[in-house]
Amino acid sequence: MRSGGLPLLMVAAAFAAGCGALEPRLPAAAPSIPTEWPLPPTTATAAPVATAGAAADIGWREFFVDARLQEIIAQALANNRDLRIAMLNVERARGLYRVQRADRVPSVGVNANLVRTGGDAPVRDTYTVGLGVTEFELDLFGRVRNLSEAALQRYFAEEEARRSAQLTLIAEVANAYLTLAADQEQLRVVQATLRTREEFFEITRKRYEFGAVSALDLSQSRTQIEAARADVARYAGHVIQSTNALQLLVGAPIDPELLPDALGQSVTGLAPLPPGLPSEVLLRRPDVLAAEHQLRAYNANIGAARAAFFPSITLTGSVGSVSNELSTLFDGGTGVWTFVPQVNLPIFEGGRLRANLAVAQADRDIALARYERSIQAGFREAADALALTATLADQRSARQATVDAAAEADRLSRARYEAGRDSYLVLLESQRTLYLAQQALVATQLAEQSNRVTLYKALGGGWRETGP
Numbered sequence: 001m002r003s004g005g006l007p008l009l010m011v012a013a014a015f016a017a018g019c020g021a022l023e024p025r026l027p028a029a030a031p032s033i034p035t036e037w038p039l040p041p042t043t044a045t046a047a048p049v050a051t052a053g054a055a056a057d058i059g060w061r062e063f064f065v066d067a068r069l070q071e072i073i074a075q076a077l078a079n080n081r082d083l084r085i086a087m088l089n090v091e092r093a094r095g096l097y098r099v100q101r102a103d104r105v106p107s108v109g110v111n112a113n114l115v116r117t118g119g120d121a122p123v124r125d126t127y128t129v130g131l132g133v134t135e136f137e138l139d140l141f142g143r144v145r146n147l148s149e150a151a152l153q154r155y156f157a158e159e160e161a162r163r164s165a166q167l168t169l170i171a172e173v174a175n176a177y178l179t180l181a182a183d184q185e186q187l188r189v190v191q192a193t194l195r196t197r198e199e200f201f202e203i204t205r206k207r208y209e210f211g212a213v214s215a216l217d218l219s220q221s222r223t224q225i226e227a228a229r230a231d232v233a234r235y236a237g238h239v240i241q242s243t244n245a246l247q248l249l250v251g252a253p254i255d256p257e258l259l260p261d262a263l264g265q266s267v268t269g270l271a272p273l274p275p276g277l278p279s280e281v282l283l284r285r286p287d288v289l290a291a292e293h294q295l296r297a298y299n300a301n302i303g304a305a306r307a308a309f310f311p312s313i314t315l316t317g318s319v320g321s322v323s324n325e326l327s328t329l330f331d332g333g334t335g336v337w338t339f340v341p342q343v344n345l346p347i348f349e350g351g352r353l354r355a356n357l358a359v360a361q362a363d364r365d366i367a368l369a370r371y372e373r374s375i376q377a378g379f380r381e382a383a384d385a386l387a388l389t390a391t392l393a394d395q396r397s398a399r400q401a402t403v404d405a406a407a408e409a410d411r412l413s414r415a416r417y418e419a420g421r422d423s424y425l426v427l428l429e430s431q432r433t434l435y436l437a438q439q440a441l442v443a444t445q446l447a448e449q450s451n452r453v454t455l456y457k458a459l460g461g462g463w464r465e466t467g468p
Contacts, residue, residue: 003464022142023149023303026296027368031375059466060170066267068258069177072250076173077166077250086158086165093151093158100151103144106136111318126283129330132318132338140241142308146300153297160290167462170466174453178267180242181260182446187235188262194228197431200414201225217424224428263445268452280376284462291371298364305360309346318339347383379459385455392448399441406434 061070077083112129122133139145201221207213247254282288318341346353413430416422456462 022306023146023300025029026299027364029295029368029372029375031372031379033376033379047092057464057467058456058461059464060462061466063461064174064268065265066177066260069174069267072177072254072258073170073173075252075254076250080169080249081251083162083165083169086162089423090155090158093155097148097151097155101148103137104139104148106133106315108133113322124324125326126322127326128320128322128325128336129329130318130320130336130338131322134316135314135342136316138313138315141307141310142315143304143312146303146307150297150300150304153293153300157293158292159299160286160293163286164290167439167457167460169249170462171453171457173246174268175450176242176246176249177260178263178446178449178453180239180246180268181263182442183235183238183242184261185442185445186439187232187239188433189442190228190231190235193431193435194225194232197221197228202317203418212420213424219426220428224431233354235408261441263449267449268456281459282375282382285374285378285458288371288378290372291367291374295364295367295371298360298367301360302357302364305353305357308356311343311345314342314344316342345388365454382455385451385458387453388447388451392444392451395444396441398404399437399444402437403434403441406430406437412435 060073064070064073070090108131109130110131112127115126115128117124117126137144201218201224204213204218204221208215208218243254243259246259317337319335319337321329321334322336323331323334328334410430410433413422417424417427
């Protein structure tokens with residue numbers, strides 16, 4: 001054995017040097033997306049804070065300029081249960097990685113036992129205590145290392161999934177906040193419309209008493225009041241529902257002072273995209289990074305599956321003391337050692353090893369397709385948000401002009417009706433046009449603000465609290 005020790009060590013070193021070759025090269029992703037955005041790189045903004053190229057580095061406290069929204073987001077990050085589950089999944093993945101990593105080093109322990117034998121012969125006690133290593137696998141072909149690497153990549157994937165969950169939560173809280181603000185704005189519009197119609201009804205009623213208008217005009221005016229009251233009740237319900245949705249995301253009661261009272265234009269901001277911004281900025285999105293780590297984990301599993309075709313060597317050994325008497329267990333002459341190497345060479349497994357390798361390769365290919373799909377989905381989401389940015393800004397300008405024109409038309413129609421030059425139906429049409437224009441303006445403002453949040457999320461921003 002002494003004469004063959006050196007060649008054995010050389011062979012083991014050669015195996016160890018080549019163990020990394022069993023893990024295949026990581027396949028290159030081919031998501032087939034343009035290298036640049038298929039749009040003019042312009043973004044309308046009310047309060048620019050940074051370039052979109054650095055969106056992943058823009059803290060949410062810097063992007064959301066509304067102080068009340070900042071406080072609500074902070075509460076959601078502290079109390080939301082879905083985010084808490086994502087954080088616990090990271091802790092679990094970290095623990096699993098540590099368990100797998102422990103297989104790369106020997107496990108040393110102390111073992112003490114008593115063996116008592118008897119029968120026709122006198123009873124005999126044997127005391128043994130030893131310090132040893134149990135079934136430590138020599139990782140000649142990288143199986144243990146690849147399994148450890150796979151666990152590490154899964155841990156990294158869970159961490160990116162947590163960041164993605166945080167990003168999604170922040171976007172959902174912001175959208176819920178904006179929706180509540182829009183509902184409050186719609187409720188304010190409806191309430192103002194109701195007050196206006198009630199005032200006009202009193203004028204119409206007095207004119208009816210003097211015979212200036214018919215009972216039909218009075219009934220039509222009352223109909224408009226009841227319709228406005230129904231809309232007030234409907235939007236009041238929307239406000240309650242939106243408040244409950246926001247509280248569910250936050251995970252705790254919200255101070256009423258933090259709730260929005262109007263839909264302003266300074267809630268969010270994002271500066272224009274710099275010319276030539278490459279689409280590779282999507283690779284910084286947490287969901288894309290999570291898919292990449294999953295791909296690396298499945299690729300490492302292929303190396304472990306390949307290593308299973310080769311012999312495995314496990315070592316078990318101990319050094320200690322043995323004695324028939326407990327009092328003399330550690331006396332001189334009681335020392336003992338054991339060394340039990342074990343070689344396992346797979347010869348016939350019924351196709352199990354090849355099937356495991358095929359499964360590992362299929363899992364890797366599936367992970368590659370998911371990685372490419374995540375890049376494509378991110379590109380689509382960002383491109384859609386960019387396309388809507390300019391169009392929604394134009395829509396908002398047009399809606400505002402429509403409201404101004406409808407308000408002027410309503411004023412003139414009312415004056416002509418009171419002067420007896422137009423019928424009540426003309427006045428009703430002008431009021432309805434103004435009411436619909438005001439509602440459409442609020443809906444467009446909400447869509448524009450929500451789209452800014454979507455673009456910020458699509459470019460990978462939202463998981464930092466403040467910028468670097």
